[in-house]
Amino acid sequence: MQISVKMKWLWLVIGAAVMLALPQLVTSSFAIDIFIRILLFSFIGVAWNLMGGYAKQLSLGHAAYFGLGAYTSTIMQVNYGISPWIGMVAGGVVAMLASLPIGWLCFRLRGPYFTIATIATAQVLMLIFLKFRDFAWGAEGTTIPNLGSAPLMMQFEEKSSYYYVVLGLLAVGLWITHRIEKSWMGYYLVAIGEDEDAAEAVGVNAPKIKRDIYMISAFLTALAGTFYTQYIYFIDPATAFSFNVSIEAALVSIVGGIGTLWGPVIGTVLLETTSALLQSWLGSSVGGIQLTVYSLILMAVILWRPTGLIGFATDVYHRTLRRKPARA
Amino acid sequence: MWETLAQAVINGLLIGGIYALVSIGVTLIFGVVKIVNFAQGEFVMIGMYISFFLATQFGIDPLVSLVVSMPVLFLAGVLIQHFLIRRVLGPNDMPQIFLTFALSLLLLNLSLMLFSANYRTVHTSYSDEAWHIGGLYIPVAKLIAFAVAMALSGLLWVFLHTTDLGRAMRAASQNRDVAMLMGINPNRVFAVAFGTALALAGAAGSLLMPFYSAYPFVGQVFVLMAFVAVVMGTLGNVVGALVASLMMGIAESLGIQFVGADSGLIVVFGLLLLTLAFRPSGLGARRGR
Numbered sequence: 001m002q003i004s005v006k007m008k009w010l011w012l013v014i015g016a017a018v019m020l021a022l023p024q025l026v027t028s029s030f031a032i033d034i035f036i037r038i039l040l041f042s043f044i045g046v047a048w049n050l051m052g053g054y055a056k057q058l059s060l061g062h063a064a065y066f067g068l069g070a071y072t073s074t075i076m077q078v079n080y081g082i083s084p085w086i087g088m089v090a091g092g093v094v095a096m097l098a099s100l101p102i103g104w105l106c107f108r109l110r111g112p113y114f115t116i117a118t119i120a121t122a123q124v125l126m127l128i129f130l131k132f133r134d135f136a137w138g139a140e141g142t143t144i145p146n147l148g149s150a151p152l153m154m155q156f157e158e159k160s161s162y163y164y165v166v167l168g169l170l171a172v173g174l175w176i177t178h179r180i181e182k183s184w185m186g187y188y189l190v191a192i193g194e195d196e197d198a199a200e201a202v203g204v205n206a207p208k209i210k211r212d213i214y215m216i217s218a219f220l221t222a223l224a225g226t227f228y229t230q231y232i233y234f235i236d237p238a239t240a241f242s243f244n245v246s247i248e249a250a251l252v253s254i255v256g257g258i259g260t261l262w263g264p265v266i267g268t269v270l271l272e273t274t275s276a277l278l279q280s281w282l283g284s285s286v287g288g289i290q291l292t293v294y295s296l297i298l299m300a301v302i303l304w305r306p307t308g309l310i311g312f313a314t315d316v317y318h319r320t321l322r323r324k325p326a327r328a
Numbered sequence: 329m330w331e332t333l334a335q336a337v338i339n340g341l342l343i344g345g346i347y348a349l350v351s352i353g354v355t356l357i358f359g360v361v362k363i364v365n366f367a368q369g370e371f372v373m374i375g376m377y378i379s380f381f382l383a384t385q386f387g388i389d390p391l392v393s394l395v396v397s398m399p400v401l402f403l404a405g406v407l408i409q410h411f412l413i414r415r416v417l418g419p420n421d422m423p424q425i426f427l428t429f430a431l432s433l434l435l436l437n438l439s440l441m442l443f444s445a446n447y448r449t450v451h452t453s454y455s456d457e458a459w460h461i462g463g464l465y466i467p468v469a470k471l472i473a474f475a476v477a478m479a480l481s482g483l484l485w486v487f488l489h490t491t492d493l494g495r496a497m498r499a500a501s502q503n504r505d506v507a508m509l510m511g512i513n514p515n516r517v518f519a520v521a522f523g524t525a526l527a528l529a530g531a532a533g534s535l536l537m538p539f540y541s542a543y544p545f546v547g548q549v550f551v552l553m554a555f556v557a558v559v560m561g562t563l564g565n566v567v568g569a570l571v572a573s574l575m576m577g578i579a580e581s582l583g584i585q586f587v588g589a590d591s592g593l594i595v596v597f598g599l600l601l602l603t604l605a606f607r608p609s610g611l612g613a614r615r616g617r
Contacts (some may be wrong), residue, residue, distance in 0.1 A: 258422065289441060295430040
């Protein structure tokens, strides 16, 4: 879509104003809870999309970094009383460092076997934390001490405050993605995603670029892990390293539009809204209904619109308004 | 000490036979169709539920229901290949990975809705029977499962090496383009490969039923093992997958015996990571990837 720079800024300002005003206009805690989920998974999707979308390194193991972020900040907070704001950054750094050996192993494989290796690493980390009984509470997990209103410890009385925290995270994620998209690294990533051998042949240092983007992606995913733990006041290996986090990170990006700036956000809005509607319609009594619907949406997108909702919208826009083909 | 060791090896070997059926299916599809079927474990689960319902509704022995689960899943495989997989075959990885992954999620969660998360078991006359040889304990149901699994693997090997269709499949897995130029019909070969792989998964399900519980997530256990075995045994190599599966069964069992009850998976993933670190193209490598 060719939108002028002025129009882009206008939309961005309107969008930001709406997002900032939203918790003041909608006070239902159920609704704000859904908004927070949407923002959180948009953010995780944005982090996944940097590596999975642009460089097409399709990881299904991002729960590894989500969990490392969550555990780092929680261990620092519960055992040493350090603020989760510091723990959050520390968790990001831990995830970044962990992505180096994990990437070293997994990038030896390509395509589907890379995907499998990433699943395995997240599982191994979960198993390790299940064993860490003295250090990290084992399978039982732990609750985060509730301090009431303590903004310095990332604890708030109002749900809307959590909303603003995760909105800020998403804004940072989108800004980083935007900067990378416009940089040399963005072009290298797309080249690697299209054809890694060809990219290397023209001088792209693929292993280095992949390592760097994996580190950035891991760092951001870990921030989401800290936020989520603070939001639900609880941590255990099964939630921190939940396979569903890995799945949803990939799903929202693919459904929305893989390798696009806004794809993960649009995908999350669709999937989480569907899920919320299903839950209010059927109740949470029917196990499996949410992922059944997600997988049907995913299949439909892959079979009919591999470019996702963004690609679909672009096609429609060009066909109806501009009467120009979307692509040459 | 030696008896415990021998017992652990036997336990691992027997369950390794089941892993082999699943991994041979994964590697067959990877070799011929060049995709990884993330849903392979869910077809083991479906095979188990088929045997479970035949046993509880009609009193049919799970081993007999093999003659139902295998053809049903073969047909399912042919249809899935024809209507779904065929549409995403191309140079792009993303649709292939996420189509079979979506299929896996769909089957798992559908069965969760239909059958609930409860564990279902079938008790047969031989479920609790065991032979005692020396100090060793050999459960009959597992021994039968292992023997049938090995027989089916052997039949597949004979099929791949002596029939025209089998040779066509091997040709397609070695070099698809040249095979097509030689007049091999890719759609037919792909459909048979996918169908055969799913039939093997169905067989694994039926064979498991006398001594293992059916539940919606059961396939995940087997598919992770299969993926590791297929990477270790070199992608696309049927004999490699068989040998690696047996080794993995033994490694898992030794892990459970000597490290702790819940460390079987850690040992197996550890093996995967070691393989990736030192022999990334697999133990039986002919060529790197």
